[in-house]
Amino acid sequence: MRLEGKVAVVTGAASGMGKAIAELYAKEGAKVVVSDLNIEGAQAVAEGIRAEGGQAIAVKTNVADLNDIHAMIDAAVSEYGTLDILVNNAGIMDNMAAVGDVEDERWDLIFDINTKAVMRAIRKALPIFLEKGKGVIVNTASTGGFSGAHAGAAYVASKHAVVGLTKNTGYMYAQKGIRCNAIAPGGTATNITSSIKNFNEFGASRTAPVQGVIPRIGQPEEIAQVALFLASDESSFVNGAVIVADAGWTAAF
Numbered sequence: 001m002r003l004e005g006k007v008a009v010v011t012g013a014a015s016g017m018g019k020a021i022a023e024l025y026a027k028e029g030a031k032v033v034v035s036d037l038n039i040e041g042a043q044a045v046a047e048g049i050r051a052e053g054g055q056a057i058a059v060k061t062n063v064a065d066l067n068d069i070h071a072m073i074d075a076a077v078s079e080y081g082t083l084d085i086l087v088n089n090a091g092i093m094d095n096m097a098a099v100g101d102v103e104d105e106r107w108d109l110i111f112d113i114n115t116k117a118v119m120r121a122i123r124k125a126l127p128i129f130l131e132k133g134k135g136v137i138v139n140t141a142s143t144g145g146f147s148g149a150h151a152g153a154a155y156v157a158s159k160h161a162v163v164g165l166t167k168n169t170g171y172m173y174a175q176k177g178i179r180c181n182a183i184a185p186g187g188t189a190t191n192i193t194s195s196i197k198n199f200n201e202f203g204a205s206r207t208a209p210v211q212g213v214i215p216r217i218g219q220p221e222e223i224a225q226v227a228l229f230l231a232s233d234e235s236s237f238v239n240g241a242v243i244v245a246d247a248g249w250t251a252a253f
């Protein structure tokens with residue numbers, strides 16, 4: 001029970017990696033706030049956790065909305081009294097467009113969800129962590145956070161920003177008992193591709209050679225194991241780091 005008595009918020013937890021993280025955290029003793037815009041899916045995950053003897057509540061959250069971010073963190077404190085672990089997992093894909101084809105509206109939405117929401121959730125959680133003198137933040141970045149060939153310009157830029165935010169936060173609050181790390185998953189079996197609109201053929205054609213050397217597709221449960229390590233005391237000396245989980249894909253470059 002590596003997270004016994006801890007309170008965790010997991011965004012984008014109705015499916016995919018977020019769901020796997022929420023379920024694994026609960027199995028390891030955490031009380032989990034299952035956050036997602038898809039409230040029916042979030043409720044199903046929370047119900048499944050409770051059916052297995054765990055503790056969880058579901059909260060409808062549009063992470064692009066500041067009020068929803070605040071309500072999500074407040075729900076954790078209201079229900080469980082505190083917050084120990086924040087997992088910023090919610091995210092969407094772009095349409096593989098290179099910068100010449102980027103639309104402002106799509107760029108703004110991707111940054112609102114993938115990047116600004118991460119900053120806002122951390123900012124809201126920090127006073128709780130500072131008062132406690134401890135806290136853990138786990139951000140879902142991407143191999144696209146350090147490679148230029150894994151998605152379109154907007155997604156890649158948004159995830160590069162998450163990597164920078166992770167490192168900055170880890171360093172800034174290192175002496176306050178707060179750790180901030182990120183996971184950079186490679187290709188993983190989730191439904192994130194359902195967020196792709198107006199697929200860009202040119203951009204996709206440029207990423208195709210790199211996609212073609214992926215050793216294999218990962219499973220959400222494999223990413224959850226990394227998230228468990230980063231949330232637990234086993235990673236007490238790991239801070240400001242980006243843990244790559246991609247079956248060796250980016251080791252080739």
